[in-house]
Amino acid sequence: MIHKNKLLLTLALCGAVLTNCRQSQPAASADTVTASNQQAENAWPEVQRENKPWTRWWWMGSAVDEQNIDKQMSQYAEAGLGGVEIAPIYGAMDHESRYIDFLSPKWMGMLDYTVQKANNLNMGVDLTQGTGWPFGGPQVKPEFAAAKLIVQTYTLKAGQTLKETLKVQEAKQQELNPQLQAVMAYSGKGETLNITDKVTADGKLNWTPKSGTWTVYAAFNGKTRQMVKRAAPGGVGYTLDHLSDKAVNAYLQPFTEAFGGSNHGVRAFYNDSYEVYGANWSPTFFEEFQKRRGYDLRLYLKDLVSKEQTERVARLKADYRETMSEMLYDNFYKTWNNWAHQHKSFTKNQSHGSPGNLLDLYAAVDIPECETFGSSYFPIPGLRRDSADVRNVDPDPIMLKFASSAAHVAGKNLTSSETFTWLGEHFKTSYSQMKPEVEQVFLSGVNHVFYHGVTYSPEDVAWPGWLFYASLNLTPANSLWSHFGAFNNYIARVQSVLQSGKADNELLMYWPIHDVWSNPKGMEMLIKVHDIDEWLHPTQFYKQSQQLMDAGYSLDFVSDKMLQEAKVNNGQIVTASGAPTRKVLIVPQSKYMSETTFERVIALAKEGATVVLEELPTDVPGLQDLENRRKKLEQLVQSLTFTDAGQGVRQFKAGKGEILLSKNVQQALELKDIERETLTDTGLKFIRREIEGGKYYYLVNHTPKAIDTTIPLNMKAQSVVIMDPQSGKAGLSKSTSTNNKTNVRVQLKSGEALILKATNAPDPGLVAWQYLEQPGAPIAVTGDWNLHFTKGGPEVPADKKLTKLVSWTELGDKKAEAFSGSGEYTITFDLPAKNAGEYVLDLGKVSESARVWVNDQEVGHLWSIPFQARVGQYLKPGKNTLKVEVANLMANRIRDMDQKKLEWRKYHEINFVNIDYKAFDASVWKPMASGLIGPVTITPYVTTAQGQAKK
Known part of the structure; x- marks a missing residue:
């Protein structure tokens, strides 16, 4: 279990959502307010460092020192970050004298100082186990470098002898000593001969065909020559051969020496997404294939490199890819895990991009990590999504669920995410854009967010400091930084809930990986985030998963290996120690299924499980012993005798359980009384966690409209507490229970989230949740606004008096147009009488974040969005003063610098690029709206604050 130092979260008084748990008329005493706030605070789990968001911390050139580490770590802690993940990369030009070689004694000293400082601040430290990405470096000698199969062909006719020496023709390969591994001869009549033993020590082929024309295939273990990408000083070198345990051990040796048997306080060692390109081989691949697949791959060398689109080629390549997956699992993941555990640390890994079964690879580590890349579309009114800032593939929640599913199925509590990679163009990303994106991550089962990221930057480097080219760059130099803590508090509250108890997903969905692998194109198959249009979206697995989730079912994905390890207990499927139990296994339509997997599916049913098949399997994957395996599958299928169960569902009673066969999976689930959460009919999205005596429901409204309705929960609860993660408020909901359902009234505006804690515990003694009813006419806050710019640059504009709220870029002041920072708006207004139950302040348009008094x-x-808060408790009849501090984006200041041709980016390697990986130039941008734009209104409401009603 991960050690968590407990620290109570300081809860903000109010936030963006319309929540406030007490009447504001008449005004309550200070003691009453304090007691109410304390009650709300006690409703939340204690916030620990894992609950807070963490961040990747780019160490450019590892040019770090104790003074700057001390200052920046303190800033991170104050802003609400729970930990850092150190990632050494290339450095800034003209600062080479500060560079520190990776793993050198001085570098280890900086790591030790960072850990010491983190401990003092109750923060954690993870470490990328390498520099840049992927794993590689100077310790990776050519023999351990990422390998590729090189095949050269020669034609010989009867009586001819090959005159040339069998060696790799590519000159660049010669220095890496490529090894000849097999020589195969194929005749025009379909004959195959292994003539490897006919090659002499000096590479001469001592073989002559007796008749016909033959093609000779010579297979070499070559090297990809890929170097570590974005390597830091001391980390330059070849990329690792992840398929070789010898190579992995050699790679880890310098870490063993540098760490000296201790983990130096590193919580988890991290491995980024695979990104090893062209690495389709390893020196022992022929032997591994023979052992794992049961036949000689050399006899099929011609098919392996063929571009023919035949079933035979597809089957061979499926076997080849399965072998590669197993080698990656056994030789890299097991070896790396063992090393980390010996050093009393965890492993944290991104499996996507790997040539293997993502579910098994994610499950192989302690903390599976997914990644959001680009931005998603949300129909939230007013949410900015600039077309120029959009990547070609949106983040997909189902892709994210591969990591969380692996964690849930393997019984691991944390699923992390590298979050906000290229969410938008540099310097243009707002908290309003970040919020629904991170909520989508939470809804996918992630509960341990890592920002991508912040960059270490010395104090003496001019604004904007050192920056990483693909990062969100929420550094202390960012004009939004002063409001960062409020956003971090939101994430911490949500994660404190989503890390509690266990995932509560009732369904397991089998992933037919063999349908993905059985593709005749190419060789190794990297299952990447960027290629989901090819390997994920067209599949019935994807479509069925999406339909079930939209309908209100909760599910996780499961692999062949996971099914083999599963058990059944009292009709519930158990996949691992500590993992939640599941009610149903669903097998979607697929072309290929292993006979051993289908046999296990039937066995699970006989042991008491309920299985829903969309279709019966029709064929096995691969080439090994094909006819016997097909016959075995056919026998298994024929052993199932189905009867009509009604409504298009056929049923087979199997031992203690049953198998249902239906094209309409939801119909089969209904037949078994597996109920969906019908709350999704309102447009709300949810995820559940099971806790002792109840459940948490995390609800999000990403629809374009406000939702004010009573929703049913699939449980009977004595009390339901509404918890507002935006503000930290909590109160007892209006709810009723009947027929094992609990109906709860919720109010969420577009863009808002709520948490419901439904338990069998009696009334927890909280004040009642206050619902807003019958809005009155909005009161416009108008008059003379005083605008005082407080901090920022390049120059602080003079104070302004405004009769109308407009963007800073429309004030007719060049300093204001170029300004990035914060400004305070103040205004005095009249409230004729204070007789409403509640008053809601609406700031209208805010560019981009506000703080209100x-x-x-x-x-x-x-x-x-929505920039609204309940303010009744602060208002009084007559004169009132409103103060709003607004922070804008960095974009306008960067635009000004580029227009003035000021040099602020000067880095080795890729330097600094835009979202399309082209040279960055903000001089062509239009100024971005900044400040309080409004209109600002206050709306009176009638309120109801009712306790729980019981029937």
Whole structure:
């Protein structure tokens, strides 16, 4: 279990969502407010460092020192970050004298100082186990470098002898000493001969065909020559051969020496997404294939490199890819895991991009990690999504679920995410854009967010400091930084809930990996985020998963290996110690299924499980012993005698359980009384966690409309507490229970989230949740606004008096147009009488984040759409003062610097590029709206604050 130092979260008074758990008329005493806030605080789990968001921390050139580490770590802790993941990369030009070689004694000293500082701040430290990506470096000698199969062909006719020496013709390969591994001869009549033993020590082929024309295939173990990408000083070298345990052990040896038997306080060692290109081989591949698949791959060398689109080629390549997957699992993941565990640390890994079964590879480590790349579309009114800032493939929740599914099935509590990679163009990303994106991550089962990222930057480097080319760059130099803590508090509250108890997903969905692998194109298959249009979206697995999730079912994905290890207990499927139990296994339509997997599916049913088949399997994958395996599958299928169960569902009673066969999977689930959460009919999205005596429901409204309705929960609860993660408020909901259902009234505006804690515990003593009813006419906050720019640059504009709220870029002031920072708006307005139950402040359009005070009392940060808060408790009849601090983006200042041709980016390697990986140039940008744009209104509401009703 991961050690978690406990630290209570300081809860903000109010936030973006319309939540406030008490009547504001008449005004409550300070003691009452304090007691109410304490009650709300006690409703939340204690926030520990794993609950807070962590961040990747780019060490450019590893040019770090104790003074700057001390200052920056303190800033990170103050902003609410729970930990850092150190990632050494290339450095900034003209600062080479500061560079520190990776794993040198001085570098290890900086690591030790960072860990010491982190411990003092109750933060954690993870470490990328290498520099840049993927794994590689100077310790990777040519024999251990990523390998590729090189095949050269020669034609010989009867009586001819090959005159040339069998050696790799590519000159660049010669220095890496490529080894000849097999020589095969194929005749025009379909004959195959292994003539490897006919090659002499000096590479001469001592073989002559007696008749016909033959093609000779010579197979060499070559090298990809790929170097570590974005390597830091001391980390330059070849990329590792991940398929070889000898290579992996050689790679880890310098870490063993540098760490000296200790983990030096590193919580987890991290491996980024695979990104090893062209590495389709390893020196022992022929032997591994023979052992794992049961036949000689050399006899099929011609098919392996063939471009023919035949079933035979597809089957061979499926076997080849399965072998590669197993070698990666056994030789890299097991070896790396053992090393980390010997050093009393965890492993954290991104499996996507790997040539293997993603579910098994994710499950092989302690903390599976997925990645969001690009931005998603959300129909939230007012949410900016600039077309120029959009990548070609949107993040897909189902892709994210591969990591969380592996964690849930393997009984591991944490699923992390590298979050916000290229969410938008540099310097243009707002908290309003980040919020629904991270909520989509949470809804996918992730509960341990890592920002991508912040960059270490010395204090003496001019603004904007050192920056990484693909990062969100939420550094202390960012004009939004002063409001960062409020966003981090939101994530911490959500993660404190999503790390509690266990995942509560009732279904297991089998992933037919062999359908993916049985593709005749290419050789190794990297299952990448960027290629989901090819390997994921067209499949019935994807379509069925999406349909079930949309309908309100909760599910995780499961692999062949996971099914083999599963057990059944009292009709529930158990996949691992500590993993949640599942009610049903679903097998979607697929072309190929292993006979051993189908046999295990039937066995699970006989042991008491419920299995739903969309279709019966029709064929086995691969080439090994094909006819016997086909016959075995056919016998298994014929052993199932189905009867009509009604509504298009056929049923086979198998031992203690049963198998249902239906094209309509949802119909089969209904037949077994597996109920969906019908709350999704409202448009709400959810994820559940099971806790002792109840459940948490995390609800998000990503629809374009406000939702005010009563939703049913699939459980009977004595009490339901509404918890607002935006503000930290909590209160007892209006709910009723009947027929094992609990109906709860919820109010969420577009872009808002709520958490429901439904338990069998009696009334927890919280005040009632206050619902807003019958809005009155909005009161416009108009008059003379005083605008005072507080901090930022390049120059702080002079104070302004405004009769109308407009963007800073429309003030007719060049300093204001170029300004990035914060400004305070103040205004005095009249409230004729205070007789409503509640008053809601709406700031209208905010570019981009606000902090609000009413009558010198802080309301809180409003950092996301909708920019609204309940303010009744702060208002008084007559004169009132409103103060709003607004922070804008960095974009306008960067634009100004580029227009003035000021040099602020000068790095080795890729330097600094835009979202399309082209030279970055902000001089052509249009100024981005900044400040409080409004209109600002206050709306009175009638309120109801009802306790739980029981029937």
